[in-house]
Amino acid sequence: MELFIDPDDGRSVTRQLYEQIRDAILSGRLGPGDRLAPSRAVAAELGIARSTVTDVYGSLAAEGYIEGRAGGGTAVAGGHEPYPESPSPGALAPTPRSAALRRYDDNPQAEAVFDLRAGRVDPHLFPTVVWRRCVLSGLRQASAQYGDPAGTADLRAALSRWLASSRGIIVTPGQVVVTAGAGHAVDLVARVLLSPGDVVGVEEPGYPPVRELLRSHGVDAVGVPVDEHGIVVDAIPSGARLVYVTPSHQYPLGVVLSRRRRLELLRWAGRHGAAIVEDDYDSEFRHTPRPLEPLHRLDRDGRVIYVGTFSKILSPALRMGFLVAPMTLVPAVIAVRQAIDWCPPSATQEALTAFVDGGHLGRHLRRVRAAYTPRLHRIYRELLDRLPAGYRPLPALAGLHLAVVGPDTASQDDPSHSLMRHGVLVSSLRRTYQDPGPVTGFLVGFGALPTEQTAAAIDALATGLTGR
Ligand SMILES: Cc1ncc(COP(=O)(O)O)c(C=O)c1O
Numbered sequence: 001m002e003l004f005i006d007p008d009d010g011r012s013v014t015r016q017l018y019e020q021i022r023d024a025i026l027s028g029r030l031g032p033g034d035r036l037a038p039s040r041a042v043a044a045e046l047g048i049a050r051s052t053v054t055d056v057y058g059s060l061a062a063e064g065y066i067e068g069r070a071g072g073g074t075a076v077a078g079g080h081e082p083y084p085e086s087p088s089p090g091a092l093a094p095t096p097r098s099a100a101l102r103r104y105d106d107n108p109q110a111e112a113v114f115d116l117r118a119g120r121v122d123p124h125l126f127p128t129v130v131w132r133r134c135v136l137s138g139l140r141q142a143s144a145q146y147g148d149p150a151g152t153a154d155l156r157a158a159l160s161r162w163l164a165s166s167r168g169i170i171v172t173p174g175q176v177v178v179t180a181g182a183g184h185a186v187d188l189v190a191r192v193l194l195s196p197g198d199v200v201g202v203e204e205p206g207y208p209p210v211r212e213l214l215r216s217h218g219v220d221a222v223g224v225p226v227d228e229h230g231i232v233v234d235a236i237p238s239g240a241r242l243v244y245v246t247p248s249h250q251y252p253l254g255v256v257l258s259r260r261r262r263l264e265l266l267r268w269a270g271r272h273g274a275a276i277v278e279d280d281y282d283s284e285f286r287h288t289p290r291p292l293e294p295l296h297r298l299d300r301d302g303r304v305i306y307v308g309t310f311s312k313i314l315s316p317a318l319r320m321g322f323l324v325a326p327m328t329l330v331p332a333v334i335a336v337r338q339a340i341d342w343c344p345p346s347a348t349q350e351a352l353t354a355f356v357d358g359g360h361l362g363r364h365l366r367r368v369r370a371a372y373t374p375r376l377h378r379i380y381r382e383l384l385d386r387l388p389a390g391y392r393p394l395p396a397l398a399g400l401h402l403a404v405v406g407p408d409t410a411s412q413d414d415p416s417h418s419l420m421r422h423g424v425l426v427s428s429l430r431r432t433y434q435d436p437g438p439v440t441g442f443l444v445g446f447g448a449l450p451t452e453q454t455a456a457a458i459d460a461l462a463t464g465l466t467g468r
Pocket of ligand 1: 118119180181182183184207246251279281308309310311316320321
């Protein structure tokens with residue numbers, strides 16, 4: 001730990017050092033077993049007498065904060081509960097708008113026997129060998145300078161070819177902007193299309209991080225109900241400047257936006273001069289033979305901004321995604337991206353280009369689909385058989401999670417909390433609502449659950465729900 005002496009501080013040097021080390025121990029910045037620098041080194045570094053440092057260490061040892069170590073040296077002693085540092089009066093504070101935002105991850109600290117949270121992918125399916133090769137060749141190609149804020153020309157071209165072949169979306173590479181995932185793409189769109197106070201329609205229930213993101217821009221994110229055909233277009237507020245939707249696999253319910261509703265939504269956007277953000281976050285994992293048609297393909301007026309991500313296909317750790325925007329928006333999106341962090345990382349872009357152009361993405365996708373589809377069918381069957389009365393899994397045609405709807409009783413606890421106590425982590429359905437009312441369901445992610453563990457996991461889940 002760095003120690004400092006302030007010559008203008010009224011306290012003695014001994015007192016200053018003593019309090020710095022003691023406060024570091026009490027606040028948890030130094031933990032039990034952490035070594036302190038030898039007194040000789042501290043004295044030399046600070047230009048003070050060694051006896052001053054040994055006096056400080058002596059006082060701290062006498063009070064039980066530190067102890068000598070067999071074989072020499074001094075380390076922090078155990079048995080001190082760190083106390084949270086209380087903010088000083090006048091401490092910096094976020095704006096009320098930022099302070100009102102809530103972090104979204106379901107209990108990140110929790111230890112569990114079964115992790116069935118939505119959004120998890122199977123790390124064992126990551127194509128490590130091929131990716132390592134692509135990264136090595138990417139490192140050789142990568143520019144050591146600031147790059148194009150829109151992404152490299154090669155990756156944008158590779159993505160436009162990939163979109164044409166996999167989703168039937170025909171766009172020029174100039175319309176593709178590489179981003180740090182889908183959330184980042186929505187952020188860029190919000191920055192160029194929205195102003196504080198604007199109204200945006202979001203699905204209710206919906207994806208909480210995007211809701212929070214929109215709120216962080218001072219936008220009024222109004223929940224629009226979702227029924228068995230997807231978002232209810234008639235319920236979109238007429239003043240909305242933008243509507244954010246997940247048409248291929250509604251998050252969290254899994255509904256596919258019907259063709260009729262897609263056309264209605266496009267007509268609505270045309271009439272109101274509004275934009276539509278189509279978040280196609282996990283439709284690559286379709287569990288039906290017929291591909292789901294993106295909203296973007298039906299758009300004749302340039303209203304739809306299509307957003308894709310590699311978080312599910314490859315790994316959320318890559319932080320790679322993209323957006324496809326009408327040419328009228330692209331220059332502003334690029335300028336905003338540059339103002340924020342200049343450009344995407346060049347080595348990862350080169351690696352991804354090699355991965356897509358080398359045909360590995362298509363092969364990888366076939367492999368992971370073959371692994372995930374039986375997991376979905378198995379888990380759906382097990383849930384149908386084993387869930388206690390009142391709980392019902394909703395069918396899913398795409399993606400890596402399914403929703404379970406519970407009994408509508410206002411008094412009931414959120415089942416995700418009671419399940420956690422039984423070692424089963426699921427995502428709360430209630431948290432996906434802005435206005436949850438009596439909702440008591442949960443989301444079961446099967447991405448990271450090997451098929452052979454399905455029975456044991458659902459067994460633990462059923463036991464947890466019945467409170468046995
Ligand atoms: C609706 C939705 N959109 C986007 C994402 C992925 O976002 P990102 O690409 O920022 O990791 C997720 C992840 O679970 C999601 O559920």
